[in-house]
Amino acid sequence: MKLYVKCDQCHNYIYLNTTASTRRALSQRLRSKSFYLTCPYCQHTRYYRINDAYAQVGPSGIPAGAIIGVILGGLIAGPPGLAIGSVAGATFGSASDKIEKRKVDTFNIERI
Ligand SMILES: [Zn+2]
Numbered sequence: 001m002k003l004y005v006k007c008d009q010c011h012n013y014i015y016l017n018t019t020a021s022t023r024r025a026l027s028q029r030l031r032s033k034s035f036y037l038t039c040p041y042c043q044h045t046r047y048y049r050i051n052d053a054y055a056q057v058g059p060s061g062i063p064a065g066a067i068i069g070v071i072l073g074g075l076i077a078g079p080p081g082l083a084i085g086s087v088a089g090a091t092f093g094s095a096s097d098k099i100e101k102r103k104v105d106t107f108n109i110e111r112i
Contacts, residue, residue: 001103002058006039009044010030016053022105023050023052023110033112 003016003026014037020026027033027050038045 001055001100001107003053005048005054007039007042007053008046009039010042011041012041013056014039014041019108020107023053023066025112026053027112030033031109051111055104057097057104070071 001019001021004013004017005016006012007014018026018029020029030050034047034049036045037048
């Protein structure tokens with residue numbers, strides 16, 4: 001899960017170099033309910049509230065389960081394990097993706 005705010009000038013997502021599972025945790029980490037941030041794309045500095053920060057499933061478009069599955073499968077039984085691993089990985093991946101999605105929803109729903 002990664003956190004971002006949206007630049008109101010150029011509409012790019014600015015990813016925060018910190019993690020928190022909830023907005024409350026984020027405000028504790030920043031020791032504030034607001035912060036200033038300069039957009040790396042257009043250099044526009046803006047005042048953001050914690051409620052302007054959103055979570056997104058991350059870090060990339062590659063499902064984590066696929067990678068883990070192949071590694072585990074390869075370790076267990078060589079080539080046949082690769083097939084087993086990718087099936088198990090797909091199952092594991094979708095379960096952890098659901099958990100991740102739930103975390104993202106929890107973050108985005110909370111208002112402080
Ligand atoms: Zn910008």
